[in-house]
Amino acid sequence: REAKALLVAIQGVQSKLYLAMNSEGYLYTSEHFTPECKFKESVFENYYVTYSSMIYRQQQSGRGWYLGLNKEGEIMKGNHVKKNKPAAHFLPKPLKVAMYKEPSLHDLTEFSRSGSGTPTKSRSVSGVLNGGKSMSHNEST
Known part of the structure; x- marks a missing residue:
């Protein structure tokens, strides 16, 4: 069927x-x-x-x-x-699919300025895409 x-x-x-x-x-x-x-x-x-x-x-x-x-x-x-x-009749072979967590707005770099004009949070987008681990410049390009 x-x-x-x-x-x-x-x-x-x-x-x-x-x-x-x-x-x-x-x-x-x-x-x-x-x-x-x-x-x-x-x-x-x-x-x-x-x-x-x-x-x-x-x-x-x-x-x-x-x-x-x-x-x-x-x-x-x-x-x-x-x-x-x-x-x-064919038997499908599952494809390997990379699953990524969609970043939330809180994970992205936040530039809410304090009185001194410096960002209050310094987490980079490339760090978020790498599971929160920091990356060297060579790894991110």
């Missing part, structure tokens, strides 16, 4: 190229995002994920065209892949 679906684009981490499917069901890469780069990502209860073209499908039946790999790991034509077959 399908749990949820999203509109996604698939982009190479290093190449920055987008994966796309043409009107014949062949996959190719594109430097630019086009409608052929849009895929429907469907996540199923068994954690498998399928990707189908958002613009191409079988004309008579309306069946979607899916990304798929055969047993040898070769790319299959989208119009030859069925969503319930292992060729179309």
